[in-house]
Amino acid sequence: MTGKKEINPFLKQVLELGPPLAFFFIYLRLRDDSFLIGGIEYSGFIVATILFVPLMLAAMGVLWFLTGKLSRIQIFTAIMVIFFGGLTAWFNDERFFKMKTTLVYGFFSIMLGIGLLQGKSYLAYVLDEMLPMRHEGWMILTRRLCGCFAVLAAANEFVWRTMSTDLWVKIETFAFPIALMVFLMLQFNLLQGYMDDPDHQ
Template sequence: MKQLLDFIPLIIFFVLYKMQDIYVATGALIAATAVQIIITYLMFKKVEKMQVITFLMVAIFGGMTIFLHDDNFIKWKVTLVYLIFAIGLTVSHVIGKSAIKGMLGKEITLPELIWARVTWAWVAFFLVCAGLNIYVAFSLPLDVWVNFKVFGLLAATLGFTLITGVYIYQHMAKEDAEAKSSE
């Protein structure tokens, strides 16, 4: 349910962009993201830092897009969010408090090396997405960028999440097999 809730603002943005324009879609994105955070809090009594950062970036860059009537700001928002996530993962890992391990470590037991590899893989993924967004946003037409933002980055994120899950599962299975063979 929570994952579906995360996609609603993106869907609203896409539909309104196709029906109206980037400015109406951006305003709706800001409102929908705010509502998403409120609903998330009411349902789960918790809002993740990632959601708050995303909302702040949407509100700031979306607001500048609308008020200055310049779609470049909303395009930069995507890149900056990915860069913030990459920096956040890097810093959390370097100070010994891996954010990914913090999110998943309660349910999954893995060696530190595997947590590190997963963290660095996500850092690389976010950096690649940030770079791709810059290229698509500023080299191709707005329609192409909107489709890339909504479908390309979403598909890439879902695909990379799946790959990460398979990688983690492989290492969980090895640990479980080793534990059973030693019994």
């Protein structure tokens, strides 16, 4: 913990939310264009995806430099973005990047589900320092979040397979994160009775 440093919360939000927003605006700018690179024609979506990967890595690098740490979720998400962004560019197929969201949410749901089958909350393992809560509260939140991630994974599959790329980009950038944030805010309000009182530690 000695390497952990605090930074301005606004700057932290900019570093975390900046790359997805940058991808959104780059896509809007390039979506009607095509680019010939190395004799291969790439759509604006593919080029936006290729540009998104180094932007996200740069933001994570700055965040790590300033705070001294990255969360396991951030590291996992970065690996998935690099892997599926690479597949998208290599095969010149936007479906790989769209599948990434399903697999990220699906992975989180499966991991939380495995913990629940073991009578554990892997969520508490990740967030316990930031959110002191009794075991019962963590188990309730973990069950609910496990279901939420499963719903988001299924929703992403439905959206990218049945709707336009334009709509998927908008839902991926705004609707899914907002839905998850609202869900978590509701849960924390409902679980106030399970919070530990730091004055009694």
